[in-house]
Amino acid sequence: MTHLTSTEIICPHCKYSFRVIWEASINTWLNPELIQKFLDDKYYYECPNCMKQIHLVTKILINCPKGMLWISNDEKIETKKKILKDYDVINEKGEILAPIMGIDLPVEDHPGLNSNLAKEIKKFKNELLDKNNNNS
Numbered sequence: 500m501t502h503l504t505s506t507e508i509i510c511p512h513c514k515y516s517f518r519v520i521w522e523a524s525i526n527t528w529l530n531p532e533l534i535q536k537f538l539d540d541k542y543y544y545e546c547p548n549c550m551k552q553i554h555l556v557t558k559i560l561i562n563c564p565k566g567m568l569w570i571s572n573d574e575k576i577e578t579k580k581k582i583l584k585d586y587d588v589i590n591e592k593g594e595i596l597a598p599i600m601g602i603d604l605p606v607e608d609h610p611g612l613n614s615n616l617a618k619e620i621k622k623f624k625n626e627l628l629d630k631n632n633n634n635s
């Protein structure tokens with residue numbers, strides 16, 4: 500689940516304290532748009548007292564089909580991209596991949612499979628891939 504949390508921050512300019520809401524964890528397949536926000540580090544909040552922009556620096560739990568990891572939002576974009584690429588959250592071009600939820604694609608050309616079953620698996624796989632492509 501993508502999990503929101505609120506935290507109190509103190510404005511470094513005027514010392515006013517106020518609460519902000521941010522994503523403590525991001526579920527990459529439910530909220531891929533938040534990955535873009537994370538990559539772009541759009542964790543800026545306006546101080547309601549002096550109207551200056553304040554940057555929230557925090558570790559965010561990225562929850563993706565390959566596992567979970569903590570990354571700080573103020574890491575360099577190259578670092579974030581490299582890590583997210585290792586976890587198949589984004590591709591080489593930095594585009595967010597729409598993962599097939601929790602399903603490991605079966606192998607249809609396993610020598611132990613009879614041909615009918617292999618055909619069924621192939622069909623199932625293509626349907627999944629089609630569905631995935633249409634969603635993106």
Ligand SMILES: [Zn+2]
Pocket residue numbers: 510511512513514515546547548549550551
């Ligand atoms: Zn302020």
